Amino acid sequence: GAGVSQSPSNKVxxxxxxxxxxxxxxxxxxxxxWYRQRLGQGLEFLIYFQGNSAPDKSGLPSDRFSAERTGESVSTLTIQRTQQEDSAVYLCASSLRVASRRTGTDTQYFGPGTRLTVL
Amino acid sequence: ELKVEQNPLFLSMQEGKNYTIYCNYSTTSDRLYWYRQDPGKSLESLFVLLSNGAVKQEGRLMASLDTKARLSTLHITAAVHDLSATYFCAVDFLGETSGSRLTFGEGTQLTVNP
Structure with a gap:
């Protein structure tokens, strides 16, 4: 595909x-x-994957949040026992490679996001 | 903890005017990015600034980076309505081998009035 895609676009x-x-x-x-954007705020980093492994999970807000990636392609972010404070837009981004001081930077391209509303 | 602060958070300006958005960050950073977000849409990459003194221009937007002052600016020249959007700056600190985790500012909501 031409860009990063996310589904669903809205989830209540x-x-x-x-x-x-x-x-x-x-x-x-x-x-x-994966990032989270609360209403009227900037983005919060949640987790990133290098291939199928996640070296940095420190941004996950609680143990109710988990993510996995398979086949160096699709990723799934799972939120268990959702709470109202989880309501936000969840944005996914990808880059050609993982940036580091050795490899240099690489621009992250963002998907359209999933708007999650917890009633 | 890396903190990124933008100001102003809200900016209403007339078409044809010039203005500057400021982005301050709290600790040494390797890279600084500017993104644009239209309402209900995702983020579009505008600029990546890699070193002290870097300046990049695209149309009516010009971004600069002063790593000593830990400051980046996004200058808007002769604003037009199409520039109305929210602009985010983001910084990252790269480990020797670890990946980038961007830390974003709160965003500046720009409205350009005819």
Whole structure:
């Protein structure tokens, strides 16, 4: 595909239910990132993947949040027992490679996001 | 903890005027990015600034970076309505081998009035 895609675009759920959010990165991009954007705020980093492994999970807000990536492609962010404070837009981004001082930077390209509303 | 602060958070300006958005960050950073976000849309990459003194220009937007002052500016020249959007700066600190985790400012909501 031409860009990063995410599904669903909107999700309304009841407090206490589990939700799964999906991200399809740009083909060939080895790095994948999840961010959360609360209403009127900037983005908060959640987790990133290098290939299928997640070296940095420190941004996940609680143990109710988990993510996985398979086949160096699709990633799923799962939120268990959703709470109202989980309501936000969840954005996924991908880049060609993982940036580091050795490899240099690499621009992250963002998907359209999934708007999650927890009632 | 890396903190990124933008100001102003809200900016209403007339078409044809010039203005500057400021982005301050709290610790040494390797890279600084500017993104644009239209309402209900995702983020579009505008600029990546890699070193002290870097200046990049695209149309009516010009971004600069002063790593000693830990300051980046996004200058708007002769604003037009199409520039109305929210602008975010983001910084990252790269480990020797670890990946980038961007830290974003709060965003500047720009409205250009005819």
């Amino acid at each position: 759920t009841e407090k206490g239910k589990d939700v799964e959010l999906r991200c399809d990165p740009i083909s060939g991009h080895t790095a994948l990132y």
